[in-house]
Amino acid sequence: MPRIVRPSTYGTPDVLTVIEVPTPRAAAGEVVVEVRAAGVNPIDWKLYSGAFHTVDEDHKDAAGIAASMPSLGLECAGVVTEVGADVTGVQVGDEVIVYPVTAAYADYVTAPATSIFAKPAEIDWARAGSVMLTGTTAVHALHAAGVGAGDTVLVHGGAGGVGLMAVQLAAAAGATVIATAAERNHALLRELGASPVVYGPGLADRVKSAAPQGITAAVDFAGTDEALDVSLELVPDRTRIASIAGSPRRAEAGIKVLGYGPGQDAGTELRAAARGDLIERAASGTLRILVDTTFPLDQAAKAHEVGIAGHAPGKLVLIP
Ligand SMILES: NC(=O)c1ccc[n+]([C@@H]2O[C@H](COP(=O)([O-])OP(=O)(O)OC[C@H]3O[C@@H](n4cnc5c(N)ncnc54)[C@H](OP(=O)(O)O)[C@@H]3O)[C@@H](O)[C@H]2O)c1
Known part of the structure; x- marks a missing residue:
């Protein structure tokens, strides 16, 4: 059976x-x-x-x-x-x-x-x-944060399933990518086109050193207070911060909260529309x-x- x-x-x-x-x-x-x-x-x-x-x-x-x-x-x-x-x-x-x-x-x-x-x-x-699940979530988050050519985007949780997708898609769109991850994942993130930084105390300073030109958008796949605080400190326009985690602080911060809870953006149509393109990119090897x-x-x-x-x-x- x-x-x-x-x-x-x-x-x-x-x-x-x-x-x-x-x-x-x-x-x-x-x-x-x-x-x-x-x-x-x-x-x-x-x-x-x-x-x-x-x-x-x-x-x-x-x-x-x-x-x-x-x-x-x-x-x-x-x-x-x-x-x-x-x-x-x-x-x-x-x-x-x-x-x-x-x-x-x-x-x-x-x-x-x-x-x-x-x-x-x-x-x-x-x-x-x-x-699909990580790929469509990454597409949604980058879209919500308006990430495109010329941006410098901070990706929190860059070595996770969603983060690895977002790093590659943002780089392919022409953005400069700074990604947080544990040290052992840094070589992989560099290979994928990101500048990696370790998360934890002092993160904002490390991001500033990695991106002296400034951060224009942030996508948060870590869901930590640190990811929220550093994003709020470094991104001048709060509507260009997107998080996959809901929390009372996020709800009040004026950022984009993506998900299925009250007041969150599920992005159903956008995610559905992204599927064919993700498959094409994966088949051609441009998305690992x-x-x-x-x-x-x-x-x-x-x-x-x-x-x-x-x-x-x-x-x-x-x-x-
Ligand atoms: N709202 C939505 O629509 C939606 C959709 C998909 C996923 N999610 C949520 O998004 C989150 C990530 O999903 P995922 O599939 O990418 O998970 P995952 O593959 O388990 O990745 C989690 C990553 O987080 C990193 N990490 C752990 N502690 C961290 C910290 N303090 N700061 C920064 N990064 C940290 C780890 O990287 P290191 O090894 O480098 O530490 C790990 O690779 C989950 O909470 C998931 O439920 C939400």
């Missing part, structure tokens, strides 16, 4: 459980994809951390898991195994990139046809399954997708432990 990984309740990665389920079927407008790689993202462990919801024990599904527990896996790549009614341009056997999707931590997943993109042969499975580690599907908990530790330079990916 096909497998799916679900949290059995809210908690830490040890609540992740592999259960067997029937192969899903495609409704009208949907396709079924046999998953070859599913990207791991921080939202995956946040969803069952208890930060957003609490468990409703009253409604249990066939596996004895509360029906209100979230499904995991918002992006993947794989092979189409069934095409529902009213779907055109997709065939059984097609190799595809799928985003957005839910429940991709699985052997098979259903997805709306609008989430299906042809996978270029140049992109291997692990990269194809992990390009850096995979740190792959894990078998049944080691999703281990992948989450590594992710929660927070310092993997590149993507964590599940391979069913």
Whole structure:
């Protein structure tokens, strides 16, 4: 029987459980994809951390898991195994990139046809399954901060999944890029076209030394007070600071807060529109997708432990 990984309740990665389920079927407008790689993202462990919801024990599904527990896996790549009614341009056997999707931590997943993109042969499975969430977030943040040629942009968290995308896209747009990261990631960031600086006390001074011409925009993928404070100190126009983290201070600061909370900008259309271009860039090699580690599907908990530790330079990916 096909497998799916679900949290059995809210908690830490040890609540992740592999259960067997029937192969899903495609409704009208949907396709079924046999998953070859599913990207791991921080939202995956946040969803069952208890930060957003609490468990409703009253409604249990066939596996004895509360029906209100979230499904995991918002992006993947794989092979189409069934095409529902009213779907055109997709065939059984097609190799595809799928985003957005839910429940991709699985052997098979259903997805709306609008989430299906042809996978270029140049992109291997692990990269194809992990390009979209970070890539579209980076596009959104750079757009929100208005980053383009002639800018000097500060990227907080430059060595994370989103940061590595943003660094490359900003450099490709003609911006000068200063990126914060731990020292061991500096060589990689230089290779990708950024000037790296270590985060931590004294950050503003290090950024000023790296960019004596001044910082015109900042994108924050670290979500720390330090990232907010240094951005506010160095960027003259607050509307050119974008953060993926919500916090009361950010909400009051007059910066752009991107996400799904009240008053935040989800950028749904912009992110959706960015998918084709990201795939083209990845296929041509102008956008490098850096995979740190792959894990078998049944080691999703281990992948989450590594992710929660927070310092993997590149993507964590599940391979069913
Ligand atoms: N709102 C949205 O739409 C949205 C979308 C995607 C992601 N996110 C959020 O964005 C954040 C980053 O996501 P991700 O996928 O890039 O995560 P990730 O791949 O786990 O990267 C996190 C990076 O943060 C860096 N870091 C750790 N502590 C830091 C600090 N104090 N200052 C600066 N950098 C620090 C680490 O780099 P070093 O190894 O160099 O320390 C690490 O590589 C997560 O919180 C995620 O939930 C939000």
